[in-house]
Amino acid sequence: MNKRDFFKNITGAYLGVATLAYIPESIAIPLIPIVGNKTSRSKLAFPNVPVMTHEGKVVHFYDDLIKDKIVMINFTYTTCDGICPGMTENLKQVYKEFGERMGKDIFMYSISLKPDLDTPKVLKAYTELHKIKSGWTFLTGTNANIELLRQHLGYKFSDPNLDRDKSEHLGVVKFGIESLERWGMAPALGNPKYLAEYVRWMEPNGTRPLLSDMMG
């Protein structure tokens, strides 16, 4: 598929918005409470809302995508032509860095900031255009649920004007080892080798910084 085909598909795919309607609204948690064990902390940090994959499957965000996994998460939308294409290409390099671990214990997720437009069909077309391989899933859902995920994952600013600007939520990737509750964040356009390294440095038996590579 070329880019023109992709946009053609998108136009048709808007009809697919209806397919999201059956996803049940989650109950928004109005307050973030604080409790003292990992299970409850994780449940509160990661809303277990239903989201839909680019394959059209409905999954639960925490139970199916996050729990016990090593993950890298970013927000994007398919019609974004600012930094998004470069970001997707950069994350493809990160994917290569993870190699065979992708889809086994490491998973990448790109969540649409414009879920109304990015139906599963549109996302599927996008993954085909960019030759996204297994282990990297594009996600959409109801506006309320996606908004909840954005808020909980820290893609938010206290300044309402800044917060409203979707481009302000695009540039960083969140990565973590859920079982160890270790989470970091880095610019999505950072050096892809090191985006992968940041994850491995957090692993108990992962790699460690090689100073000789960092001396300019």
Place this chain on the structure above:
Amino acid sequence: MYKKIIRITGLEKQEADVARYLKEVRDIESAELTRRDLFKLGLTAGVGGLTAIGAGSFVPNLAKAASVSGLISPPCNKPWTEPLPIPKTAVAVGNFTGPVADKSQCKETQNLYNPGNGPIGSYEDFTEARTEDHQRWDELGGISACTKYELMAKEIDWNFYSATDYPAFNSKVWTYVDMNPNTKGEYATGVLRLKAQYGAPVLMRMYNGLPKNGRDTQGFGINQCSPHLHNAHNPPESDGGPMRFWDSGKWYDFWYPNIRAGFASTHKTGTYHPNGKWCPGDWQETQSTLWFHDHRMDFTSQNVYKGLASFYTVFSKDINLDTDDETTGLRLPSGQYDIPLMFTDKVFDQTGQMFFDIFNIEGILGDQQTVNFKIKPYLTVDRRKYRFRFLDAGPSRFIELFLSSTNTTVPTTMTRIANCGNLLPKAQVVSSIRLGVAERADVIIDFSNYKPGDVIYLENRLEQLNGKGTTGKILASSSKTQLLKFIVSSVAVVDNSASLATLQTQLMVPFPDRTKNPIKIKRKFDFGTSNGAWVVNGKFFNPTIVSAYPIEGTQEEWTLTSPGGWSHPVHIHHEEFQITKRNGNTPTALDDLSRKDVVRIGDAAQGTTGSTSITFNMQFRDWYGDYPMHCHNVVHEDHAMMIRWKIVPPTDPNAGK
């Protein structure tokens, strides 16, 4: 206790909402409703207590409170009921219990008792993590010249609240623990201090005994560490930089030469203090109040919030200046009258456990401000002069400290003698002191004119509504702004420190003469944002990029700019700099008239006024290698607001780039 998120809009309105909300919560508690009752009422109870409340109709103030963000800890009901923890001094050892330290990495293993730390039991084999050799090790006397300390980063139990208020509160805190007891058999832990002397290098063997992988971390922190001796003029391999972290089960020998800048470059033959005493390097680079804190890349905010921060105070007995003895040198209040105070704010859960929002990118504000890890402690003071060393340990809050007293006949001024890590040319008499994260101030407070029983409060009256930075507004003095209560004792004591008049007028450390080292290179660094991420000069942090290569022994002029919208306390490792321009003008504010290693730029850098540009001169002397410059709002730092630069010899192909 219930916890919830409160978004801060208008502070007074918010406080009223919160107060009403808390009252409702207490009413529910006192009615002793069971969990089932709460469910019936539409309140959702979760594991570990009532955790989420979703019924705006039952709790009318909840909707208002819920529309806001910011975290609420259990209230401090019994302020001023626990004494201020005084940082204990770490104890030097004659010889290490383990292998002898050397210039290169130690290859031996050290088996240590480390109970309760994981599956392998009470004993653990430690190996050295350091891979780099110490620069100038032999030249400065090697191991035989070193005063030796053994510390371990460990998890301890700590109650930040008063035990009479919450007897069962217990936070899992990660701190540096001295492995050797003092003469009373006590081990320094929590906020501690090292006392060092110029001319006496310190070898600090730091064991990482943090909980093993897989142990509950209360949701934040990583058991890899890199203690950075903040503000020290040390070689990179002993600086504790962000990339040099190591794992639990290993140690690292940090070598702190305690030698003044210029010793191997601009002042090779040393310098003479006007009193005739000689020292290596430039005596006008003498420092006093440093601190060390964890610096593990991406996890600095979490690990420092967890407790990994303490004081390193360096004395200059060699030139009879700041001697740790109030009968000699500058005769500053010393011994038990020299007290470091660390200010750090936190949020606690219903069990008194620290809570940290790992998904916050702007900056973390705690609603409970602590002093040496206690909420609202008291200190009984003698009627004499004290030296307090203030440190804003963040993670993101700026503070402005004031005194207030019930006895209005005594002026509530402070005599400021130091800014960041160094003694000022001359003391400044001030009514308040603003500190960004990592900034320090040493002050003399004289209690001799108070009457026994008088009460004086140390207060933080600076308004800050979110993690981005301060508004710069000064709040009215109230019970909420009070951090520490001084109670004046009736006991008569001797005060051998110099008179207040002398302390306020005597020459301390004049600015180093920088005119002999002409500036050849000028650089500009813009601290901005792009698509929600931090950029310096438009670029994201990349560990393989070295952004500048200053030549060893030279001086450069750097200008930092910020478009505003944020407050950034920018910190540069390696040497202190001197501000020459703020917003293009010669600086006039007292706290700019000093050597610095942290400078506030952006919103409300001074007063309520922002600073869009800072220019300073900095020398790059004596050591080779890489150091970072980063924002010390540690949440910003962990989100890549950082660059690295490297000092090279003039023969290096990158020299001066």
